[in-house]
Amino acid sequence: MKYKDYYAILGVERTAAQEDIRRAYRKLARKFHPDVSKAVDAEDRFKELGEAYEVLKNPEKRAAYDRMGTHWRSGEDFQPPPNWDEGFEFSGTGEASTAHASLNEFFEAMFGGARTAHGPRGPSHSMGEDHHAKVLIDVEDAYRGANRSITLQLPVIDARGHVQLQSRTLNISIPKGVRAGQHLRLAGQGGTGTGSGPAGDLYLEIAFREHSRFHVDGADVSLDLPVAPWEAALGARVTVPTPDGWVEVAVPKGSAGGKRLRLKGKGIPGNPPGDMYMVLNIVLPPADSEQARAAYDTMRQAFNFDPRSRFSG
Amino acid sequence: MNEPETTCLTGEIVDESVEISLVELSRVSGASEQEIELWVAEGVFDPKGTAPREWRFSGASLRRARVAFRLARDLQVNASGIALALDLLDEIDALKSRSRASRTN
Numbered sequence: 001m002k003y004k005d006y007y008a009i010l011g012v013e014r015t016a017a018q019e020d021i022r023r024a025y026r027k028l029a030r031k032f033h034p035d036v037s038k039a040v041d042a043e044d045r046f047k048e049l050g051e052a053y054e055v056l057k058n059p060e061k062r063a064a065y066d067r068m069g070t071h072w073r074s075g076e077d078f079q080p081p082p083n084w085d086e087g088f089e090f091s092g093t094g095e096a097s098t099a100h101a102s103l104n105e106f107f108e109a110m111f112g113g114a115r116t117a118h119g120p121r122g123p124s125h126s127m128g129e130d131h132h133a134k135v136l137i138d139v140e141d142a143y144r145g146a147n148r149s150i151t152l153q154l155p156v157i158d159a160r161g162h163v164q165l166q167s168r169t170l171n172i173s174i175p176k177g178v179r180a181g182q183h184l185r186l187a188g189q190g191g192t193g194t195g196s197g198p199a200g201d202l203y204l205e206i207a208f209r210e211h212s213r214f215h216v217d218g219a220d221v222s223l224d225l226p227v228a229p230w231e232a233a234l235g236a237r238v239t240v241p242t243p244d245g246w247v248e249v250a251v252p253k254g255s256a257g258g259k260r261l262r263l264k265g266k267g268i269p270g271n272p273p274g275d276m277y278m279v280l281n282i283v284l285p286p287a288d289s290e291q292a293r294a295a296y297d298t299m300r301q302a303f304n305f306d307p308r309s310r311f312s313g
Numbered sequence: 314m315n316e317p318e319t320t321c322l323t324g325e326i327v328d329e330s331v332e333i334s335l336v337e338l339s340r341v342s343g344a345s346e347q348e349i350e351l352w353v354a355e356g357v358f359d360p361k362g363t364a365p366r367e368w369r370f371s372g373a374s375l376r377r378a379r380v381a382f383r384l385a386r387d388l389q390v391n392a393s394g395i396a397l398a399l400d401l402l403d404e405i406d407a408l409k410s411r412s413r414a415s416r417t418n
Contacts, residue, residue: 030388035380036402038409046387130341132379173323181376184324203341204324205376217410270328 004106006052006065014066018057025053051107128191128200135184135204137174139214139221142268143244145176150204172204177270179219180208214243219274220267222260226283227251242266242276249278257282331372332361338370342378344385348392352381355396 007014010024031037032045039045055061133152141148154166170189178184183203190200208216215222225240235253239246242263249261259280267274287293327333339346350365352358357377360368370378377399384390384398 026388033384033387035383036398170322175324175326178326179328182372183327183375185327186322186324189322201341203327203375205379215410215413 002106004048004052006056009048009052010056018059021053021056025049025057029053055107126194126197128193128197130200130203131190132203132205134207135172136207136209137178139208139211139216139268140243141174142178142208143176146174148172148174170202174206177268177273178206179268179270180206180216182206213241216268219270220277221274222277222279224281225249225261225278226281227255229282229284232257232280232282240278251280255280327372327375329371329373332369333372333374335360335365335368335370338374338378341375342382344378344382348382348385349378351392352378352395355392357381357392357396357399 007016010021010028012020012024016024028049029046032039032042032049034043034046036042037046055065131152131154133150135148135150137146137148140146149169149171151167151169154168155163156166158164170186172184172186175184183205186202186204188199189202192199213223221243223240223242225238227236227238230236231238231251232255233253235255236251237248238251240249244266247263247266249263251261257280261278261280263276263278265273266276285292287296333341335346335349338344339349342349344352346365349358353360353365353368358370358374360370360374362368380402381395381399384395390398
């Protein structure tokens with residue numbers, strides 16, 4: 001088991017007042033909330049903050065944690081001293097405990113037993129809970145539909161109040177035309193109901209994996225299309241990739257860099273389908289040979305061209 | 314850790330054409346009906362229908378409602394704060410995708 005320095009996680013001194021701990025938590029929670037922060041590790045950071053705060057905001061748990069000593073460093077192998085929690089009674093659960101159902105070994109070992117399982121509430125025949133998960137798919141999957149196997153980790157609170165991870169593998173078919181931010185509803189795949197109540201539903205929120213070529217904005221897909229100066233100037237037919245295969249595109253003559261070419265209806269399928277955009281990026285060939293330098297020199301002589309003419313205007 | 318069970322499933326896309334009632338949105342998002350009513354009053358959602366019982370939300374509201382629920386729960390943000398946060402998050406998304414589009418030039 002690795003020691004976790006909850007004070008370092010919240011960035012406060014060990015002597016910090018409860019008010020300072022609360023303020024530090026609130027500030028960091030806003031910063032690392034997974035819906036606000038785009039940092040890749042935001043979700044882990046946020047969970048870690050919740051765990052640290054759950055212990056340090058509670059004077060009993062904080063005192064028990066402090067009693068383990070101050071000489072431990074984060075990540076160090078750790079065994080709690082015997083009877084470290086003697087004389088402490090952890091009352092109730094923090095209101096955040098189920099929200100951030102922590103699966104951390106350190107936290108679970110130290111404070112996990114204090115969590116009480118939530119019994120079924122409400123009428124004895126009620127529908128099971130809806131479950132939510134996020135699924136990353138490729139943009140190509142939205143064009144063609146795909147079968148994907150996903151593994152969901154479901155925290156389940158066992159009889160002793162400990163959180164156990166239950167994993168469940170589902171083969172799901174991703175329908176054609178799905179977009180990022182949309183949910184996929186799998187009826188009856190959520191939590192089991194109580195009594196004769198039906199099971200809840202499973203909702204999968206769709207997100208696209210970052211793609212090296214394609215950028216998705218709603219139903220529209222864009223691609224950076226490199227062209228040679230003469231292709232932009234004289235016009236050309238070029239073969240370009242789309243998530244649905246290769247297509248031939250006409251680059252109009254006299255195109256400027258940054259010009260967007262639209263392939264109507266070639267975005268993510270649907271009713272109506274999105275569009276595909278090609279953003280022209282004029283790439284200069286390097287002047288790395290005698291012949292290339294001569295060609296540039298010929299251009300210089302052929303054009304009476306001042307790219308900075310508007311500076312003198 | 315239990316043995317993984319395997320099932321083969323087809324899902325339904327909750328898109329703009331799907332209409333969701335207040336009761337369903339509350340159930341699926343986790344937010345209470347009262348909370349959602351406050352968010353509607355702040356303009357977070359624009360459901361069809363007049364009285365809360367007749368409201369019909371579009372499928373696209375589901376994601377907004379989930380984000381609103383998490384922000385309210387985790388950061389104790391009130392209804393006007395939720396409305397502001399969601400507007401700003403939308404704006405950040407728009408700016409990010411615009412700056413990415415122009416960076417490729």
